[in-house]
Amino acid sequence: MLVVEKMNTFYGDAHVLFDVSLEIREGEVVALLGRNGAGKTTTIRSIMGLTPPRTGRVIFKGENIATLPPYVIANRGVGFVPDNRRIFPTLTVRQNLELARKQGDGGKNGWTLEGIYEHFPALKEIEDRKGEVLSGGEQQMLTIARTLMGNPDLVLLDEPTEGLAPIMVMEVMKIIKELKEKGETILLVEQNSTLALGISQRAYILENGHVVYSGPAEDLIRNDEVKQKYLGI
Amino acid sequence: MTEFLSFLMNGVVLGLIFAVVALGFTLILGVMQVINFTHGILFALGAYFAFSMQKHVGFWLALILAPLLVGVVGWLLERLVIHRTYGGNPLFGLLLTFGLAMALEEVIRMVWGKAGYSVAAPRFAAGSLDLGFMIYSKYRLLLAALAILIILLVWLFLEKTPYGAIIKAGASDAEMVMALGKNLPRMRTFVFAIGSVLAGVAGVIAAPIWSVRPTIGTAILMPAFVIVVLGGIGSFWGSVLAGLIVGVSTSVSVMFWAQISDIIPYVIMTAVLLFRPRGLMGEKSVLEV
Ligand SMILES: Nc1ncnc2c1ncn2[C@@H]1O[C@H](COP(=O)(O)OP(=O)(O)O)[C@@H](O)[C@H]1O
Ligand SMILES: [Mg+2]
Numbered sequence: 001m002l003v004v005e006k007m008n009t010f011y012g013d014a015h016v017l018f019d020v021s022l023e024i025r026e027g028e029v030v031a032l033l034g035r036n037g038a039g040k041t042t043t044i045r046s047i048m049g050l051t052p053p054r055t056g057r058v059i060f061k062g063e064n065i066a067t068l069p070p071y072v073i074a075n076r077g078v079g080f081v082p083d084n085r086r087i088f089p090t091l092t093v094r095q096n097l098e099l100a101r102k103q104g105d106g107g108k109n110g111w112t113l114e115g116i117y118e119h120f121p122a123l124k125e126i127e128d129r130k131g132e133v134l135s136g137g138e139q140q141m142l143t144i145a146r147t148l149m150g151n152p153d154l155v156l157l158d159e160p161t162e163g164l165a166p167i168m169v170m171e172v173m174k175i176i177k178e179l180k181e182k183g184e185t186i187l188l189v190e191q192n193s194t195l196a197l198g199i200s201q202r203a204y205i206l207e208n209g210h211v212v213y214s215g216p217a218e219d220l221i222r223n224d225e226v227k228q229k230y231l232g233i
Numbered sequence: 234m235t236e237f238l239s240f241l242m243n244g245v246v247l248g249l250i251f252a253v254v255a256l257g258f259t260l261i262l263g264v265m266q267v268i269n270f271t272h273g274i275l276f277a278l279g280a281y282f283a284f285s286m287q288k289h290v291g292f293w294l295a296l297i298l299a300p301l302l303v304g305v306v307g308w309l310l311e312r313l314v315i316h317r318t319y320g321g322n323p324l325f326g327l328l329l330t331f332g333l334a335m336a337l338e339e340v341i342r343m344v345w346g347k348a349g350y351s352v353a354a355p356r357f358a359a360g361s362l363d364l365g366f367m368i369y370s371k372y373r374l375l376l377a378a379l380a381i382l383i384i385l386l387v388w389l390f391l392e393k394t395p396y397g398a399i400i401k402a403g404a405s406d407a408e409m410v411m412a413l414g415k416n417l418p419r420m421r422t423f424v425f426a427i428g429s430v431l432a433g434v435a436g437v438i439a440a441p442i443w444s445v446r447p448t449i450g451t452a453i454l455m456p457a458f459v460i461v462v463l464g465g466i467g468s469f470w471g472s473v474l475a476g477l478i479v480g481v482s483t484s485v486s487v488m489f490w491a492q493i494s495d496i497i498p499y500v501i502m503t504a505v506l507l508f509r510p511r512g513l514m515g516e517k518s519v520l521e522v
Binding site for chain 2: 075150
């Protein structure tokens with residue numbers, strides 16, 4: 001589904017990603033781990049075209065999307081769930097969702113507003129509330145649901161449990177597990193590697209902008225040495 | 234008392250025109266972070282287009298066509314040059330539109346000449362109407378009604394249509410709108426054109442109560458700017474409220490002390506900003522901690 005080849009990304013003159021390569025196959029959940037500042041968010045932003053890579057290729061469904069503008073990449077089927085949620089504050093919950101609907105076919109799971117409300121009943125109850133008054137947990141639900149409304153073939157999830165109360169963390173993990181069971185393809189960035197590895201098939205670790213480890217999630221769960229070295233646990 | 238009432242009414246009418254101009258200005262500022270100095274010239278072009286057209290097509294058709302033509306001018310300005318300044322230093326956009334405004338004012342002088350024209354009110358709205366408590370100009374009443382209608386239409390568009398929702402979303406987080414698959418460059422061009430249409434339509438309806446001169450663009454720009462800041466940048470009803478405040482205070486102060494009427498808007502703006510840097514109805518401002 002997605003093959004990233006030797007991607008190099010800069011913020012101005014600052015070289016942040018160095019020859020990052022990774023792969024996600026259809027239906028997989030892949031964890032992208034690493035310490036704060038390792039380059040996880042930048043990797044997602046590069047794939048999305050928000051901070052385009054200076055060199056390297058991003059092959060999505062067989063085509064290089066590395067030079068396309070973000071809205072074209074989104075319409076090709078990449079869904080972006082940002083790390084700080086970025087709900088539109090002046091729109092209602094329902095408007096936030098409807099805005100993200102795209103033209104064309106319903107994608108693999110054919111998400112509709114009704115389908116989203118069935119899956120996230122809490123959002124239906126607050127559908128007329130403005131984004132600015134939502135709690136952190138509600139915003140996190142909404143930002144995931146909003147991206148699903150676009151029926152992406154690949155979902156890039158950046159730290160979905162960050163800053164949430166423990167009970168909401170479990171709720172969000174449950175949602176991601178359900179998406180996995182529905183067959184969504186997901187790149188999951190997480191600080192909490194134990195949680196992420198629990199639902200991923202494979203994992204990559206970034207360190208200072210380099211991919212320093214890749215392998216099956218089960219192997220990494222048992223590899224205390226690597227976890228100690230790169231994740232500090 | 235009747236004299237006061239008529240100054241008050243004139244102020245309300247003036248305020249409604251200001252509000253329409255300011256809404257276009259704040260829309261462009263809110264979505265593109267561009268302080269659009271061409272906004273006044275677009276207002277002037279609306280007045281001139283209507284002046285040239287009305288002889289041939291009449292008041293109502295000119296009321297539709299002239300603003301659309303101004304929208305096309307705005308669309309071209311955005312597509313050709315202004316879009317290049319987005320995301321850069323806000324000073325670039327300001328300087329560029331400032332230069333464009335001066336150039337366009339010269340173009341107006343070349344095409345229509347330096348002299349002013351007076352534009353007659355349409356015949357059906359000539360004369361006055363007895364409102365019971367006062368006698369008032371029919372055209373100004375029509376103007377007020379049209380301005381209120383336009384304000385309501387803009388509000389309905391922003392609040393009740395999917396495209397309005399995208400524009401509001403773009404004003405808070407343009408990058409996120411793009412990441413959700415919306416063609417941001419096209420949306421920005423559209424917003425610029427809508428803002429231009431609003432400036433243009435205000436120029437068309439204001440033409441009969443002002444004389445149409447090359448300098449009316451500059452003359453409307455400063456009040457529009459004051460209104461947007463006073464009302465709170467990005468606030469729809471803030472702009473309407475501030476438009477009315479500036480219109481009424483300017484008009485009524487003429488009655489008591491004509492010399493201060495020009496500075497009254499600035500005095501009010503300064504006083505409000507001292508206590509409320511975000512303006513009357515704006516979001517928390519960068520000036521506040
Ligand atoms: N907008 C930016 N401008 C300059 N440097 C940035 C910017 N965003 C992130 N960085 C730098 O890029 C590196 C990677 O950051 P990021 O991708 O956010 O890491 P992570 O998501 O893994 O915590 C860090 O050193 C960070 O300081
Ligand atoms: Mg991050």
